[in-house]
Amino acid sequence: MEVVIAPADELARLAADSIEALLTRRPRTVLGLATGSSPLKVYDELARRHKDGLSFAHARAFMLDEYVGLPAEHPERYRNVIEREIASRVDLAPGAVQGPDGNAEDLDRACADYEAAIAATGGVDLQILGIGTDGHIAFNEPGSSLASRTRIKTLTRQTREDNARFFGGAVDDVPRHCLTQGLATIMSAKHLVLLATGRAKAEAVHQLVEGPISAMWPATIMQMHPHASVLVDDAAASRLQLADYYRQTYAEKPAWQSL
């Protein structure tokens, strides 16, 4: 696991560098897209690079998760968020972005179909991630099986309170259920790039990097991934015990070495 502590703009550039390198090497790259505020600067950077010629025309993308039961046109439906924040700003082909169908009549079936769709592409090359204050990734709440696959989950009160800001502050308007890639699904991606900024994430980041692997802090499973990059700003790094070592390692990183 590589930990980079840097200002948010630099973190976004690093993540975008990795994505650009992948797209250049293999135009049919499969990206994993996350919602939430953490990846927004990365999406801005990718949109900027697209204007400068970076093409997503042959890429495909999979979303991490989706609320259950939000009307198709609801602005906070993750499908619409991803369309707004990234898909519509680059040249991803129509239908190139897929997400779990939170309005399916048969939700179990929708989850199984989603797993099959990801597998059919050969898997996600680079997965962008944020982290919840309780250590969840995608919507794998504390207690999630470390071996889980895409399935229906019940959101915690904490997550619904955290996400109420996207629903005009009304926690009761935040859905109670979601479909989410499981931890094993996420672990199948070839490169995980997690972004976290702000003091509210400091404990979750400490657990993720330095805590024992535990379903109580689901993101800790990333310690088992052979290629995981954890990109954090000073505030999110403020509880890291080995922060000085991570800073030194990054400062001394050879120029040719990417994330």
Ligand SMILES: N[C@@H]1[C@@H](O)[C@H](O)[C@@H](COP(=O)(O)O)O[C@@H]1O
């Ligand atoms: N399902 C999403 C996660 O994918 C995201 O990582 C998390 C953190 O969000 P933010 O980046 O806004 O702090 O929020 C939601 O719960």
